Amino acid sequence: MFKYTVRRLLQLIPVLIGVSVLVFVGMHIIPGDVAVLLLGDKGTPEALARLREELGLNQPIYVQYFRFLADALRGDFGISLRTRQTAWWEVRQALPMTIELSLCAMSFAVIVGVPIGVLAAVKQYSLFDSISMIGVLISVSMPIFWTGLILMMIFGGRLHWFPIGGILDEGVNLQRITGIHLLDALLTGNMEAFWSAARHLVLPTIALGSVTMATLARMTRSSMLEIMHQDYVRTARAKGLSRRTVLVRHAFRNALIPVITVAGLQLGILLSGAVLTETVFALPGVGRLAITSLLARDYAVVQAVVLVAAFLIVMVNLMVDLLYAQADPRIRYE
Amino acid sequence: MGNVSLTASSDRVNLAAEPLLRRPSTIKRLMRSPSAIIGLVIVVSLVLVAIFAPLIAPYDPIKQSFRIQLQPPSIGHPFGTDEFGRDILSRVLYGARWALFVGLLADSIALVLGVTLGLLAGYFGGKTDGVISLLTDVMLAFPYLLLAMIVVAVLGPGITNAMIAIGIVYIPQYTRLVRGTVMSIREKEFVEAARCIGLSPFRIIVRHTLPNCVAPIIVMATLAIGWAIVETAGLSFLGLGAQPPTPEWGAMLASGRNYMLSAWWIATFPGLAIVVVVVGFNILGDGLRDALDPYLSHR
DSSP states (O other), X not given: OHHHHHHHHHHHHHHHHHHHHHXXXXXXXXXXXXXXXXXXXXXXXXXXXXXXXXXXXXXXXXXXXXXXXXXXXXXXXXXXXXTOSBHHHHHHHHHHHHHHHXXXXXXXXXHHHHHHHHHHHHTTTSHHHHXXXXXXHHHHHSOHHHHHHHHIIIIIIISOSSOSSSSSOTTOOOOOSSSXXXXXXXXXXXXXXXXXXXXXXXHHHHHHHHHHHHHHHHHHHHHHHHHHTSHHHHHHHHTTOOHHHIIIIIIIHHXXXXXXXXXXXXXXXXXXXXXXXXXXXXXXXXXXXHHHHHHTTOHHHHHHHHHHHHHHHHHHHHHHHHXXXXXXXXXXXX | OOXXXXXXXXXXXXXXXXXXXGSHHHHHHHHHOHHHHHHHHHHHXXXXXXXXXXXXXXXXXXXXXXXXXXXXXXXXXXXXXXXXXXXXXXXXXXHHHHHHHHHHHHHHHHHHHXXXXXXXXXXXXXXXXXXXXXXXXXXXXXXXXXXXXXXXXXXXXXXXHHHHHHHHHHHHHHHHHHHHHHHHHTTSHHHHHHHHTTOOHXXXXXXXXXXXXXXXXXXXXXXXXXXXXXXXXXXXXXXXXSOTTOOOHHHHHHHHHTTTTTOTHHHHHHHHHHHHHHHHXXXXXXXXXXXXXXXXXXX
């Protein structure tokens, strides 16, 4: 396992370098002069020349890349044009919100999706199987932003069950410790803030988690059906184990292996979905930060968001791979 | 995105050669599946609506009429009117043109580039495979919408650039799919034989390798049209794709968002149109997979 982990870690290096090259090149060829953007109307030719010199924009492209890489490794992504704060500070402020939303969405997807998949497989061709698979099909076909708008309209606007935007009710204050609202509320014992954040998170969680929920339900059903036709499951039944024991101890545990992989790979989809969900529900996460910064041509922040998001995805994929290898020894010895 | 089962099934379908869709058994299997028929009907309807939109749309989709702003659904305007008094039904019908155009173009970009890279990586292996696989891994490391946003930032906002962005984002999906299939067949006797009689690599790839990848590519291409429609609508919703007054479903949703609580119909109908069309492509794709890969059809 140790060798496998080291090998996978080494394989990450070229991917992370590739990611940094792609982001650097992308940001470099975007039309517009960074110095002009930074100085705005006040930029005299001398001031512009001085700033270009200062930012190293008149150096060869490879020098600029290595400088960018060294800065990025130190967490220095430049200054935000909009707020004049560092881009890294902006990301740090917004990231916990996105992590909170993604974790809630993933929990919702697993808690709802996996049992639906198991039941649909156990009751294959039943009414439940048909209805749940139609539901799954519709869920994966619904654009996240539209799901969000519909939920907002019905449960927020008409029924008034949940708030339609933001993360805390007006007048509710919460001391920031981690930036994750539910966690901070628990750590400070502020239950008013906890329930306020929880109510605000319900609709975005369902909107963001619905596609992943449907994907997991489908994957679990398919995986369970495959496992239930395996010889060892038949053997377990033949030796007299109850149907329940066979399903839980033999089929479900093994069927979960591919489900874990798919769940991990969904992170990229959740992060992409977060851009849309946070925009719909006005949540202050990195998704909303990315789109606001992009529309304002605040590329330092866009660059920071993209690099951090890509790094997170690569790391989660690595963890999924290691979990998978732990669960299935055949992978390690390939 | 949903290509997990595709890759899993590609090994089994790869030996089915060229005229897959012309085989009576494939068509029969496709026609035996009620859901695939529904998918086919939806997709054909989309094509017909897209072609005949000017004939069937009751009103001009961009003509503003401030006397009938924000009218709820009625006999005169079955889907209501928007904040500029434009008929939503007409805009949804014209939107089918954009949906089809967007889906086909984005998918074609991804298909041509992705399949080419996948064939090269799978057939040549070694350094070629190493470089292409690294590129694929790098692209897959990005959240796809952020990658598309960078591409749009480079090219500038607009529906065509949004389509190109989504096309680029889907390239790795095709590359991985085709690479896996080609790797599983490059050591087969018929490829070995083609090499022995001195055929050029280009000819072997085009004449002997590519036809064996057709089945999974057809399935992927069908599903990817639906995904591309959703993703491009997402970019338009964020203000990076179609710009007003284009009757594109994502842009219509974006403008209807501000009226969600007072005029629900503005965003509801374009959203429903997206769902119906994407369901159509998804079930047609699933039906094609089952028809082309009978092993999976019992699931």
